Each structure stands twice: as structure tokens, then as C-alpha cells.
Amino acid sequence: MHPLLSPETSTLLTLALYAAAGLCGLAGMIARSRPVRSAAAAAAVVGFALQTFALATGFHASTSGGLSIGAYLQMLAWFLVLAGTMLRIFMKHNAPLIFAAVAALMLYGFSAPALEAVVKVPETLKAPFYALHIGALFLSLALIGLAFAAGAVFLYLDGRIKAKLGLPAFIADMPALNILDRINAVATVVGFPLYSVGMVCGLFYAGAVYGRTVTGDPKEIISFATWVLYAVLFHNRLARGWYGRKPARLMVLIFILCAVSFVVVNLFMTSHHSFART
Amino acid sequence: MDCDIVLVGLNHRTAAVDVRERFALVKHTDPDTWALPLGGAIHESLILSTCNRVELLAMGTGDVAEQMLRHWAMARGAKVEDLKPYTYSYVNDEAVRHLFSVASSLDSMILGEPQILGQLKQAYRKASACRATGVILNHLLHKAFSVAKRVRTETAVASSAVSISYAAVELAKRIFGTMQGHRAMLIGAGEMAELAATHLIKNGVDEIVVANRTLAKAEKLAEFYRGRAVPFEDLARHLASVDIVITSTGSQEPIIRARDIRSVLKARRNRPMFFIDIAVPRDVDPDVNGLDNVYLYDIDDLKEVVEENLSGRREEASKARQIVDEEVAAFAGWVGRLDVQPTIKELIHRSRLAEEEEVARTMRRLGRTDDATREALEAMAQGLMKKFLHEPLSYLKEGDRAEHSRRILAIQNIFNLDRHCASRFNAYEDREEALRRARAEAGAKASRSCPAAAGNGEGKLCSAGMDGLAGQEG
Numbered sequence: 001m002h003p004l005l006s007p008e009t010s011t012l013l014t015l016a017l018y019a020a021a022g023l024c025g026l027a028g029m030i031a032r033s034r035p036v037r038s039a040a041a042a043a044a045v046v047g048f049a050l051q052t053f054a055l056a057t058g059f060h061a062s063t064s065g066g067l068s069i070g071a072y073l074q075m076l077a078w079f080l081v082l083a084g085t086m087l088r089i090f091m092k093h094n095a096p097l098i099f100a101a102v103a104a105l106m107l108y109g110f111s112a113p114a115l116e117a118v119v120k121v122p123e124t125l126k127a128p129f130y131a132l133h134i135g136a137l138f139l140s141l142a143l144i145g146l147a148f149a150a151g152a153v154f155l156y157l158d159g160r161i162k163a164k165l166g167l168p169a170f171i172a173d174m175p176a177l178n179i180l181d182r183i184n185a186v187a188t189v190v191g192f193p194l195y196s197v198g199m200v201c202g203l204f205y206a207g208a209v210y211g212r213t214v215t216g217d218p219k220e221i222i223s224f225a226t227w228v229l230y231a232v233l234f235h236n237r238l239a240r241g242w243y244g245r246k247p248a249r250l251m252v253l254i255f256i257l258c259a260v261s262f263v264v265v266n267l268f269m270t271s272h273h274s275f276a277r278t
Numbered sequence: 279m280d281c282d283i284v285l286v287g288l289n290h291r292t293a294a295v296d297v298r299e300r301f302a303l304v305k306h307t308d309p310d311t312w313a314l315p316l317g318g319a320i321h322e323s324l325i326l327s328t329c330n331r332v333e334l335l336a337m338g339t340g341d342v343a344e345q346m347l348r349h350w351a352m353a354r355g356a357k358v359e360d361l362k363p364y365t366y367s368y369v370n371d372e373a374v375r376h377l378f379s380v381a382s383s384l385d386s387m388i389l390g391e392p393q394i395l396g397q398l399k400q401a402y403r404k405a406s407a408c409r410a411t412g413v414i415l416n417h418l419l420h421k422a423f424s425v426a427k428r429v430r431t432e433t434a435v436a437s438s439a440v441s442i443s444y445a446a447v448e449l450a451k452r453i454f455g456t457m458q459g460h461r462a463m464l465i466g467a468g469e470m471a472e473l474a475a476t477h478l479i480k481n482g483v484d485e486i487v488v489a490n491r492t493l494a495k496a497e498k499l500a501e502f503y504r505g506r507a508v509p510f511e512d513l514a515r516h517l518a519s520v521d522i523v524i525t526s527t528g529s530q531e532p533i534i535r536a537r538d539i540r541s542v543l544k545a546r547r548n549r550p551m552f553f554i555d556i557a558v559p560r561d562v563d564p565d566v567n568g569l570d571n572v573y574l575y576d577i578d579d580l581k582e583v584v585e586e587n588l589s590g591r592r593e594e595a596s597k598a599r600q601i602v603d604e605e606v607a608a609f610a611g612w613v614g615r616l617d618v619q620p621t622i623k624e625l626i627h628r629s630r631l632a633e634e635e636e637v638a639r640t641m642r643r644l645g646r647t648d649d650a651t652r653e654a655l656e657a658m659a660q661g662l663m664k665k666f667l668h669e670p671l672s673y674l675k676e677g678d679r680a681e682h683s684r685r686i687l688a689i690q691n692i693f694n695l696d697r698h699c700a701s702r703f704n705a706y707e708d709r710e711e712a713l714r715r716a717r718a719e720a721g722a723k724a725s726r727s728c729p730a731a732a733g734n735g736e737g738k739l740c741s742a743g744m745d746g747l748a749g750q751e752g
Binding site for chain 1: 431432434437438449451452453454455456547548549550567570571573575579582583586
């Protein structure tokens with residue numbers, strides 16, 4: 001393979017493009033320049049294409065050897081930019097994609113020290129449900145992450161508009177409240193079924209591997225709590241027309257639970273899901 | 279003798295509205311009626327006349343400002359003494375700075391308002407079409423437009439709403455993103471409310487619903503907005519279908535209360551609502567703002583937004599003035615380079631003559647020679663001259679504007695050049711001469727229909743067809 005096409009080079013270029021997307025996004029926000037923000041989004045899209053290539057080639061090369069937690073973080077980064085790209089297409093606003101690129105860059109940063117400890121996926125965990133379990137959950141987590149950011153911005157902007165405090169010039173081009181709420185709606189309507197699929201796959205998987213679907217694993221408990229909150233949000237959005245602050249607050253809570261589940265359980269607790277570091 | 283760029287004018291700061299009306303040159307937009315006479319002291323001119331300012335810009339020699347004032351006063355049937363106390367006058371860099379500030383809307387009554395640039399462009403178009411502008415004003419005006427663009431791009435001087443109605447629409451955009459797919463309701467009537475409704479329509483709102491205690495009035499207004507009228511009694515029912523509500527009734531009590539809106543919100547599945555209450559006393563109970571997904575701005579809130587935006591613009595104006603200063607310096611540099619151009623041209627011309635003479639003399643001495651020898655000789659002569667001229671040309675081009683006159687004189691003395699070429703802008707003499715001839719022809723034509731032009735003695739060229747006037751500012 002040509003050195004320029006190697007996964008390492010692609011990864012480096014991806015990171016450079018995500019960094020460029022973040023910097024251009026910030027500059028475009030401060031300078032209130034639409035072309036600069038569009039350039040940021042374009043950099044993120046090219047970065048995403050390169051990351052797809054890097055992950056496809058690198059992942060393929062390392063699957064036989066197993067995956068490290070760093071590789072999982074990189075996969076999550078990919079799903080994040082995928083979700084950002086989807087929202088960019090759907091909302092016609094660059095902000096979610098630029099934010100996704102910056103978050104992906106951060107995930108790459110966290111993944112660097114955790115790339116070396118490649119651990120083989122135990123044979124017991126190799127099942128057809130595995131890819132679906134990880135894929136569905138990661139995409140829903142990416143959507144939750146973006147909806148969390150949109151929710152946080154919504155709460156800030158809504159508070160300022162209601163309190164008549166005026167808006168600083170640099171956030172004047174942030175998405176309107178309606179768009180921020182729609183990000184939450186998409187993350188709920190698309191993300192909740194995905195999260196449910198991921199959970200159900202996990203349960204089947206546990207049944208096949210451990211002989212029982214509910215094992216009392218900390219990850220299971222926290223994920224179930226997340227699922228319940230997500231279900232409440234899903235129900236109220238669709239059935240009761242929740243809009244604005246309530247879904248934004250609930251999405252923030254869901255994200256916090258997901259972050260605790262991802263960081264605390266995977267890194268600091270004994271769980272079926274901490275196999276990657278053992 | 280040097281030419282100057284002179285700007286004479288009055289504006290909202292120096293003259294009250296009655297004075298501005300008295301000295302406005304709006305009627306003189308027609309080239310056949312009057313404009314600044316070209317020829318004599320004034321070589322190029324442009325007139326900008328809006329409701330907030332009248333400005334005369336000219337390039338010429340001698341007492342240009344006095345002549346401009348004289349013609350201006352005469353055109354309005356007044357004496358110069360009546361006009362002069364209200365006017366300001368700027369020359370060269372200061373005139374350029376003022377023009378750039380006007381184009382960038384830094385001198386406008388409402389800082390950053392966008393109309394003035396369009397008005398200046400219109401003034402320039404007319405002046406240019408009448409051949410009233412030449413090399414200098416053409417470049418100056420194009421520069422003014424690019425400075426205005428730079429100011430708008432690089433600063434936020436024109437970015438926020440500074441009128442109540444526009445501020446309301448901007449706030450609506452912060453909530454709904456786009457106005458497409460949204461409906462607005464106008465309750466009552468009033469100039470400001472109607473202006474806000476007009477802004478909403480311009481921004482693409484789907485429909486305007488009008489409610490008024492007198493249904494006939496509502497129907498009339500609805501017809502104007504191509505919307506629909508609803509009976510005032512059915513207000514609560516129709517509120518559920520609209521996203522933006524502008525109220526401006528004469529009611530002494532609030533007509534919309536929080537308890538009414540709770541049920542409305544339920545009916546519209548919590549989709550957000552924006553109330554713009556322009557009435558005094560207020561039409562919407564302030565408690566409404568406490569409801570989730572409901573935003574209420576009354577007239578004072580909107581005034582505060584406008585005031586905040588204006589202070590933001592004032593802060594940005596200092597950045598804009600820096601840009602203007604940079605561009606004034608750049609323009610001065612361009613003008614300065616024009617000073618040295620005739621001397622450079624003359625120097626090169628002299629060197630070419632000398633070069634040709636010497637080549638011819640040498641060829642005669644050599645007798646019969648082939649083409650290759652001739653070409654070699656010419657190349658050698660050209661090379662020598664190039665090397666020889668390199669230092670004096672660099673010497674002329676370097677230095678600032680003040681330095682140029684001294685350097686030009688030194689080179690002229692050393693090389694015994696024609697002094698006439700030191701006059702600024704003479705590099706463009708040929709072109710100017712052609713323009714003058716064209717103007718004379720236009721003047722002759724206009725004098726048949728323009729008495730002022732016909733009486734324009736002293737060999738001056740009638741400017742009929744040479745003015746540049748604008749429409750209204752603000």
C-alpha cells in the first residue's frame with residue numbers, strides 16, 4: 001500500500017481536518033462568516049471520509065488481534081461524525097457537524113494512551129449480535145451526545161431570550177431554538193429505537209453467553225436506567241408533544257448517565273463490559 | 279499646479295431638517311437641469327443628496343470649495359452666506375476619510391444603516407453616466423465601495439437590528455430559525471405593529487391573521503397583507519394556529535393572560551409562541567413569559583434590545599474607523615504614485631530617444647552591417663539604459679507623498695526634464711483631454727435645452743448631463 005494511503009497517514013490527516021473544522025468553526029462563529037463555517041463543515045466531511053478509510057483498513061487489519069478501548073473510542077468518534085453529518089443534511093445547519101468533529105478529535109485524544117493495550121475479544125463474546133449491539137448503541141450514543149450539546153445551548157439561549165438579556169455577537173449565528181429542539185427530536189425518535197435494539201441485542205447476547213439475560217452487571221443497571229429515561233422522553237415527545245426545556249433537560253440527564261456508564265463502568269468497575277482493559 | 283480632492287456638505291449633525299430641505303439637491307438629479315459646472319476650477323464632480331445629507335465632491339484646482347458653495351447656493355436660490363454656516367469642508371485625505379466613513383455608514387444618523395451605500399452608488403452611477411467623474415473620482419468611489427464592503431465584512435457595525443420592528447423580527451428568527459412555515463397574528467393596529475408585520479412578510483412568514491374589534495378594519499388590513507381577518511371574539515381559538523402574535527390595541531386591560539395561553543399551548547402541542555406587545559398599556563399579561571416555550575417582549579424590552587445593539591455597533595465603529603484610516607493611507611499612496619508617473623514617463627521617453635539616436639549613429643559609423651549586429655547593438659543600448667535608469671526610477675518611487683515633490687524636482691533638475699510633467703495627474707492628460715472633448719460636445723447639446731448651461735460663461739464647460747445625485751437616505 002502506498003504510504004499516503006496507510007491507516008496511520010489517513011488518521012493523521014483526519015485529525016488535522018477535524019482540528020481545522022474546529023478552528024474554522026470557531027473563527028466563523030466569532031467573525032460571523034458563513035463561508036468560513038461552510039469551510040469548517042467541508043473539512044469535517046473530508047475528515048470523516050478519511051476516518052472511514054482509516055478505520056476500515058486499520059480495523060480490518062487488527063480485528064484478528066482484538067480491539068483496545070482506544071479503538072472503541074475511535075469507533076465512537078466515527079459514529080459521532082456520522083451522526084453530525086446526518087444532522088447536517090437533515091437540519092441544513094453546520095453547527096452539529098462542526099461540534100461532532102471537535103468531539104471526535106477529543107475522543108481521538110483520549111484514545112491515544114489506550115491504543116496499545118490490544119486485548120483479544122474473548123471467544124465467548126464473538127457472536128452475530130455483537131456488531132449490532134455495538135453499532136446500534138454507538139450510533140444512539142453519538143446522537144445523544146449531539147442532542148446533549150444542542151440541549152445545553154438551547155437551555156442557555158432560551159434562558160437569555162426569556163430573561164431579555166440579549167445575545168452575545170459570537171453566538172448570534174448559532175442555530176435557532178427550533179433547530180436545537182429538532183436535534184433533540186431526531187436524537188429521540190431515531191436514537192431511542194437504536195438504543196433499544198442495542199439493549200435487546202445485549203440481553204440476547206448475555207443469555208447466550210452467560211445463560212441468563214439479566215446478570216446484574218453494573219453496565220446493565222445503568223443502561224436500563226438510561227433506557228427508562230429515554231423511553232420517558234420518547235413517549236412524551238411523541239404522545240404529549242414535549243418541546244423545548246423539558247426534553248433538553250432530560251437529554252442532558254441521559255447524556256450524563258451514558259457518560260458515567262461509558263467512563264466509570266468501563267474504566268473503573270468490574271463488569272462484563274470492562275474486558276477491553278483486562 | 280496641484281489638484282485637490284474637495285468635499286463640501288451638510289448633514290443631520292450640522293443642519294436641522296428645515297435647512298436640509300432648503301439646500302437639498304434632490305431635484306437636480308436630472309442632468310438637464312443643473313449640476314456642478316466642470317472646467318475651470320472643477321475637473322470632476324459628484325453630488326450626493328439624501329434626506330440626511332447633501333455632499334458635493336469634486337476634484338479640481340484653485341478655490342474649489344468656494345466655487346462649489348457658490349454653485350450650490352445659486353442652484354437653491356440662496357446666498358453663500360446663508361448656506362456656509364451649516365456646511366463643512368474637507369480637502370484631500372480628510373475628504374477621502376469622510377467619503378469612506380459616509381460609504382461605510384459610520385457618519386449616518388443610524389450607525390451602520392445599509393441605505394447610504396446604495397445611495398452613494400446611485401449618485402456615482404449618474405455622475406459617471408454623465409462623464410462628470412474622471413480617473414481620480416472613479417478610483418476614489420470604487421475604493422469607497424470596497425471600503426464599505428470591508429467594513430461590513432470585518433466588523434459587526436451593521437449586524438444587529440436597530441429599529442423596534444426589525445428587532446422583533448430578529449428575535450423571532452432566534453426562536454423559529456426561519457419565518458417560512460410560520461404564521462403571525464396582528465391584534466389591533468398601529469404604525470409600529472404594522473411595520474413589524476411588514477418585516478415578517480418580507481422575511482417569508484406564511485400568513486398574517488388580523489384580529490380587530492372592528493371586523494371591517496381587520497378585513498381591510500388583512501387585504502393589505504393578503505392575509506385573513508378573524509373576529510376579535512374568536513381570538514383564543516385562532517391563537518392556537520399562529521406562532522407570532524403582535525398586539526397593539528388601545529385596551530386598558532390585558533387581553534391575553536397566562537391561563538388562556540396554557541390551553542392554547544396544549545392545543546398546539548407546546549410549539550413555541552412569540553408575543554410582541556407594542557401596546558401601552560400592555561395587551562399581554564407579563565406572566566405569559568413565565569410559561570415554557572412562550573416568549574414575550576413588550577415595547578420597553580424591544581427598546582432595550584435596540585439600545586444594546588446600538589451600543590454594540592458603536593463599539594464596532596472604532597474597528598471600522600481603523601479600516602477607514604488604513605484605506606485612506608492606501609489611497610494617498612495611490613495618489614502619491616500618480617505624482618511621480620509623469621516624471622517616470624518622461625525619463626523613460628528621454629532614454630528611449632537617446633538610445634535610438636546612439637544606435638543609429640553607431641550603425642552609420644559601422645557602414646553596412648547585418649541584422650544580427652543591429653539587434654545586438656539595440657539590445658546592448660537597451661540593457662545599458664535599463665541599468666542606468668534603475669536607480670533614478672527606484673529613487674522616484676520610494677518615499678511617502680511629501681517626499682515625492684522633492685524627489686521629482688531633483689530628478690527633473692538632474693535630467694533637465696520638462697517641468698510641466700510635474701503637475702499631478704498629467705500622466706492622464708491624453709485621456710482627460712478626450713473626456714473634455716466629449717463633455718464639450720455634451721455641453722453643446724445640453725445648452726440647447728438647459729438655460730443655466732447656456733449662461734455658463736468664461737469658457738467653462740456646462741455640466742448638463744454631468745451631475746450625480748442620489749435618492750433618499752433613511
